[in-house]
Amino acid sequence: MTETQKTLNMLEEVEFIVGELLELNKGDISKGLDDYISLRSKMDFLMRKTRKYGKFLSIKDPNRQIYGPKMLDKMRNMCQRFEIIDQIFEEQLNPIFESIEAEYRRKLLELDANERKKKEEELKKRIEEGVQETYLEEKARRMRLKEKEDEELRKKNELDRLTQEEISKQNRINDVVNSLVTYVNELEYEYGKLVNVNELEYTLNNYIKDGVVKLLFECEILANFYLSLEKISDLIGCILRDPSDIKFRLIRLSNDSFFQLFGERKSSFLIFFGIGFRIITQKEKKEYYEILSSKDLNLNISRLNTGDSYIILREPDPVDQYELWIFWMRKLDLINNIVKEIIKLKYDKDLSKESISKVVENIVIEFKSNYECKINEGDDNKVNI
16 A cells, blocks of 8 residues: 555545534534544544645646656545534534543543552552561571571581491491401411311310300390301302302402491401401402402492402312312301201290300301211212302
8 A cells, every 4th residue: 555545544534523523513523532532633634634735736847846747636626625624623623622631631631540549559658568577578588598598507507417427337347347347367477376176176165155256245136147157148048059250259358248247246257257258458358359350240349449358258269279169168057057056046035145156066066077077988978068
């Protein structure tokens, strides 16, 4: 749509509105106020356009004229029509509707004043309520902040407590492990000084029997005593089932599950010593680290590289010392059978610790005697390896 066509449409709309306003009855004139107000802006628009058209119509020199005759006639017609409408607007509509508009605005001002007063009262009320609400919100916010600060402080104190407990726990574990290392090394030192003793008899009496009896009285409840023996029996069983498996022959003393069960029961290390476990040396640690790190085993033993303490099962070389290794494995099987037999005592609920200690001594004597008889008879098949 061209600009001229838009102007023509606007002119026709204005003519229609003026006609409508002229037809209003006297009592209904106020109803046309909105149309009159909108009409004024449209009249201003048409005023600007017709003035522009008038400039083109005033050009008499054909060489300077940019519009053709038809377009100029259309402009002239619109200017004439607007002049008629403008005259009606100024002479008939303006006097009537200006007074109506003035009255309307006066009433509006009165309404505005009342409304403003009402709004001021509402605002004052909201401010008063807001002050109270703000106070309550601020009070609640401070309470939430204090609760948050108290919670953070509680968490910090708890973390500090746990950290300190963890440090204390680790220090205690280190102290116990160092004590165990010293104890096992002392056992090895004393064992190295022995001469002219029956190695099997000495091991069964001084390490297995004494270790079991001392463990019995160290455990406050019998369930822990039997649980410890069951774990030892399981370990021996794993060693016997696979003589080439290294992971059952190397134990980290600070390992959680191991430490909880055996760490503070020094007597259990008499049993481990009797089985053949010794404190690992730095040289052995390096050798086992290389073995256990090999791709063939694919075991994660990176902790071997640390300062942790380990016990290692020292056994005869199954190739270079085959006969000695066979004897050693039979001894290990004998120890396991003794431990299993002692574990069966848990089903007799009437046995006291004193009674159990006597039964343990008899079991060791009986199994040792039966073992020696089988060996002397040459019945190797009767000994499980």
